[in-house]
Amino acid sequence: MTTIYRKEVRGYLTSMIGYVFIAFLLVVSGIYFTAYQLQGAYPYFSYTLQAMLFVFLVAVPVLTMRILAEERRQRTDQLLLTSPVAVTGIVLGKYLALVTIFLIPVAVIMLYPLIAARFGTIGYAETYTALFGFFLLGCSFLAIGLYVSSVTESQVIAAVLTFLALFVCYVIEGIASFFPETSEGSFYILIAAVLVIAVLIYLILGNVAVAVVFGVIAAAALVALYIADAAVYEGLIQKMLGVFDLTGHFSEFANGIFDVTGLVYYLSVTGVFLFLTVQSIQKRRWS
């Protein structure tokens, strides 16, 4: 694991990509910091962080696109996967390297509040809590990027897919508001979703029986739940989509609250995607 970690960190620091990532984060954060804090004299640094969350949409795909896709394309995965290193070790080594590179701009950004403190009073606890949330959010995004890079051997496809995935996370709150919040509306939408899933099952597996059985059981469960306690459905769609709302969890941190649910949430997202990455590599062995 340490061998792979060292190789990746070195690789990023001896090629353009690492520096592009670091520079991009620093330029954007610098501009926003100058605009809000230095020019606007706005006291809350979290506001700056909140405003520049879009950097991840571009920066993360740039950093993660080649990390596994390139190994596969140039067949060096044969060296890694036939060496006495477990796949988990390979994935962890790569992920920690990504986090390390990400830590470099974060460390620089940590200095900004100190600069701002020369011109007024800064709430350090709140500010650094917000920055910690920013770091956690970035780590989750990196895990998603790592996973996407493991499913393709093209860097371009990996970058585009990562961008799309992060974009969905970014706008999911807006998408959720398209759906009705009443229990009746949520109920109908879920029934429709079950039908769509049943059709997908049929299309993928080509098995009518499984699709029908799934559709009937899931629909029956939804109906039974609706009859028993219709209130459960109130705002349910929003709650379900909220699972993918990575940026939404950041707002608690941005408010200066050390949000334990948010911490657990980000760690879980990271864990799930690292697990999926390992699985996607293992699966290729068997196909």
Next chain:
Amino acid sequence: MIEVTHLTKRYGRTAAVDDLSFTVEKGQIYGFLGPNGAGKSTTMNILTGYIAPGAGEVRIAGHSILDEPEAARKCIGYLPEIPPVYPEMTVAEYLKFAAGLKKLPSGERARLIGEAMELTGITEVKNRLIRNLSKGYRQRTGLAQAILGFPEIIILDEPMVGLDPKQIIEIRELIKQLGEQHTVILSSHILSEISAICDHIMIIAHGRLVASDTPQNLLGMMRGAGAVELTVRGTETEVRRALEAIGGGISFTAHPSEHEENACEVSVKSDAEGDLREQLFYLFAGAGLPILRMQNAHASLEEVFLELTEEVHYDDDL
């Protein structure tokens, strides 16, 4: 050293490897031989744990490749068909990285890397980027990676591809040298390469093992087709008269030589086992016809190979 039992791997409906079983003994050089697409690379990828077998079992030095993958892979050095090198690294950096992956003791890494570079003759390019190296040097860098730390089993997939004739001879010598203490498996679709270095040849066609034996025995299988070829000074009639004097038990052809004046190209075949050469020597000496050239023309490995792989082809159509 390696036990493979009923190994099968399918891609869709076609079987890349079909019920393959064999055992590899310690300290020998094995050659996988087969036409392109016969399943050599797939087999090697399974042995090294890169892909999982569809069915069957592989045990490396007693470790199952599925249950104890790390222990099994630790015994293997592998050079895949395309050398797995990073173009953005220098040769020395790359080998250092490989040494880390192989978990070689850190105190000995520098020495082992030096030895591997020395043996494969890449010491002089160690500080160059792999990106800028020729195919032959990349191949040798990959080979250095495979032999790094001298694992018990060294698996080389088409190690000679991309090398020039001088390098081929060097690498051949190296593999022979390695074969004295290690188990080496190499694959090729070129017979002369395999027959020159291997103690044991396994011929694979359509994912199945069609023959597994020493080069000598494989030739022996075809010995019946063997004949003696001669160039004899004399006219065709003189030569024919001399050969007919032997009587029965042989068949021969004779025709005037195209390369030599007043000489005949003769091919003699015995119906029974046994060496005809001495008999022919005294025969032509007695007849006053000097022999200019004489050699055993027993079947080449090419013929054995073609015959064996053809047979399987017919089976497949059933």
